[in-house]
Amino acid sequence: MTMPEPYGVGNSRITALAPQNDMQLIAAPDCVTAERAAIALALCGRPVRPVAGPQTGLRLASPFRKELVIQEPLAILTLLDELCPGTLFSANPVERAGQHKLTGLALLADQRLAEVIAARNPRDLDIAIHLLRDGVLLIEQCFRQRSPASRLDVRDAVAAPLIWRMMMLDRHCQAHLCLGLERVTANTARILQLNGVADVLGKAAEARFLDHHLPHDAAIGLPADQRIDWSPALGPAGRPQHLNDRTRRLTVVPASPTSSPKPADPAGDDPLGAVTEKLRLIRLTSQQRRYPGRATPRLPSRPAVIRLLADTIGALYPRHYGPEGMDAQAAELFITQTLQSVRQRLADQLELEWLLQPDADPAECRQRAQATAARFLAGLPQIRDLHDTDINAAFQGDPSAKSLDEIILCFPGIAAILRHRLAHSLYGFGAPMLARIMAGHSHSLSGIDIHPGARIGPACFIDHGTGVVIGETAVLGRNVRIYQQVTLGAKRFESDGEGGLVKGQPRHPLVGDDVVIYAGATILGRIEIGKGATIGGGVWLTEPVPPGAVVTQARASLNTSG
Structure with a gap:
C-alpha cells in the first residue's frame, strides 16, 4: 500500500488527505473564523458541513498523528493551501x-x-x-x-x-x-x-x-x-x-x-x-x-505649492531669484532643470486638488494634471513679458526708483503682481485651491491681498501697497496705478433665498485704462471707473465714474475761531 505524500506545516509534517471524512470543521456559534474556513474548504473542492462546538477549529486525522487541531485563522488557511497547493495563496x-x-x-x-x-x-x-x-x-x-x-x-x-x-x-x-x-x-x-x-x-x-x-x-x-x-x-x-x-x-x-x-x-x-x-x-x-461615500482624500501641500511658486519665479528671473553668482550659460541649465522639476511637482499637486471632487476619477485627474502643468509652463513666457510692463510702469511712476533691478528685488507691489499673475494662470486652469495658496503666501509677504480670480491688465503698479485689497471679479485695465489701503471690493452679496450666498457673481469694480487710485480709497460694487479717471485719497465710492473725472472727498476747512 502506498502512503500519501506528506506536506509540511511549520515545523510539523502532515499528510495530504484524500478522504473527506478525515477532515472535520468544528464551528462555534456564528464564528467568522469558522465561516472563512468553510469557504476556504469549498474553494479547495472539499466542502464540509460544520459541526457545532464550543470553540472553532479544523480537526485533521493523519497516519502520522492521531489528531491535529488548528484554531488560529491564518494557520487554518495556510494549512488548507498546503493540502491543496496553489488553491488559496499565490506562489508569487x-x-x-x-x-x-x-x-x-x-x-x-x-x-x-x-x-x-x-x-x-x-x-x-x-x-x-x-x-x-x-x-x-x-x-x-x-x-x-x-x-x-x-x-x-x-x-x-x-x-x-x-x-x-x-x-x-x-x-x-x-x-x-x-x-x-x-x-x-x-x-x-x-x-x-x-x-x-x-x-x-x-x-x-x-x-x-x-x-x-x-x-x-x-x-x-x-x-x-x-x-x-x-x-x-x-x-x-x-x-x-x-x-x-x-x-x-x-x-x-x-x-x-x-x-x-x-x-x-x-x-x-x-x-x-x-x-x-x-x-x-x-x-x-x-x-x-x-467626503460622503468615499475615503478622505489627501490635500495639496501648502509648503510644496509655496516652493513651486518660488522655483517658478526663480526660473523667470534667475539672476534675481536663482542661485547666487550664475553666469549666462549656467542660467540656461538652471532654468531647464527647474522647469522640469516644477512640471512634475505641479502635476502632483494639481492631481491632489482635483481628487477632492466628489466624482473624481484617479486616472482622469492624473492625465488632466500632467496636461495642465505643461500648459502652465508654456504660458510662462507670456507672464514674463506681461510682468516686465509692470516693472517699467513702476520705474516710470515712482521717482524714488533708481533702477529696474531695484524694483524687481525690493518693491512689494511688484512682487505681489508677479505672484498674482502666476496664481491667476492656475486659477484659469481650474485649480483655485493652489491659486489661493499662492495668493495667501503673497499676501503674507507683501501685505497686498489680490484674489487670484481678479483680471489685471499690463503695466499695473501698486505703490507701497500695504492694505490693498482686490476682489475676485475685479477687472483692471492697462496702466492702472494704485496706492496703499485701496479696496476694490463688493458692496453686497446676493442670497439664494435660503440664507446661502450666490457664488461667482460679478460684484467688484471695473477699472478702466490709465486710472489712478490714491491711498485709502474704497470702491465697492460692480461699478465702472472710466478711462483716465482719478480717485482721490480716502474716497468712499459706490457710483460709476465717467472717463477723465476726478473724484475727491469733501475739502477740509480750517476754523480758527474760538
Whole structure:
C-alpha cells in the first residue's frame, strides 16, 4: 500500500488527505473564523458541513498523528493551501504578501463591525461606521486591482463573511454600509453560490445574526426619525453637505494605511485625553460630511505649492531669484532643470486638488494634471513679458526708483503682481485651491491681498501697497496705478433665498485704462471707473465714474475761531 505524500506545516509534517471524512470543521456559534474556513474548504473542492462546538477549529486525522487541531485563522488557511497547493495563496511572493495584507485588514474590519453593532446611540454609531468603512474601503481597493473574472482565492474567503454581514445590515436596517463597494460585493455574491457555503452563510445564519447580534436597542436598527440629530452641536463642521441622493446617508472615514490609534479615555485623569477625544470625534464627523461615500482624500501641500511658486519665479528671473553668482550659460541649465522639476511637482499637486471632487476619477485627474502643468509652463513666457510692463510702469511712476533691478528685488507691489499673475494662470486652469495658496503666501509677504480670480491688465503698479485689497471679479485695465489701503471690493452679496450666498457673481469694480487710485480709497460694487479717471485719497465710492473725472472727498476747512 502506498502512503500519501506528506506536506509540511511549520515545523510539523502532515499528510495530504484524500478522504473527506478525515477532515472535520468544528464551528462555534456564528464564528467568522469558522465561516472563512468553510469557504476556504469549498474553494479547495472539499466542502464540509460544520459541526457545532464550543470553540472553532479544523480537526485533521493523519497516519502520522492521531489528531491535529488548528484554531488560529491564518494557520487554518495556510494549512488548507498546503493540502491543496496553489488553491488559496499565490506562489508569487508579491501577490502573496498582498493576500496576507488583506487578511489583516479584514480581521481589523471585523472589530469595527462589532463596534457598529454594539453602538447604542447615533453618535457612537456614526463614528463606528467611519472606522468600519476606513478599513473596508482599503479592502475594496485591493479588489479593484484584480480582474472581475479572476479566480476566487483566499482574499474572497476572508472578505466574504464580513461583507455578507454588512449586506445583511444594509438589507434589514438600510445602513448603506456597502454603498460604493461594487467589486468586493460582486465577489461575495460569487462566493455565496459555491457548494457548501449555504451551510454557513444561509438563511439560518442570517436569522441568527439578526436575532442574536442586533439587539432591539441597537442604534443601527432605529428608524431614521428616532435617531438624535446631534450635528448642530458641532456647528458648521457638522452641517451635512449632501452632494446627491446616492450618498445622502453614507458615512465614511479618512483612509489610512495603518489602523487608527486607540482613542484616549475621555473619562480618565488626563484632561488632554478628553480634549483629544472630542477633537477626534469632531474631525471624523467633519470629514464624513465633506467626503460622503468615499475615503478622505489627501490635500495639496501648502509648503510644496509655496516652493513651486518660488522655483517658478526663480526660473523667470534667475539672476534675481536663482542661485547666487550664475553666469549666462549656467542660467540656461538652471532654468531647464527647474522647469522640469516644477512640471512634475505641479502635476502632483494639481492631481491632489482635483481628487477632492466628489466624482473624481484617479486616472482622469492624473492625465488632466500632467496636461495642465505643461500648459502652465508654456504660458510662462507670456507672464514674463506681461510682468516686465509692470516693472517699467513702476520705474516710470515712482521717482524714488533708481533702477529696474531695484524694483524687481525690493518693491512689494511688484512682487505681489508677479505672484498674482502666476496664481491667476492656475486659477484659469481650474485649480483655485493652489491659486489661493499662492495668493495667501503673497499676501503674507507683501501685505497686498489680490484674489487670484481678479483680471489685471499690463503695466499695473501698486505703490507701497500695504492694505490693498482686490476682489475676485475685479477687472483692471492697462496702466492702472494704485496706492496703499485701496479696496476694490463688493458692496453686497446676493442670497439664494435660503440664507446661502450666490457664488461667482460679478460684484467688484471695473477699472478702466490709465486710472489712478490714491491711498485709502474704497470702491465697492460692480461699478465702472472710466478711462483716465482719478480717485482721490480716502474716497468712499459706490457710483460709476465717467472717463477723465476726478473724484475727491469733501475739502477740509480750517476754523480758527474760538
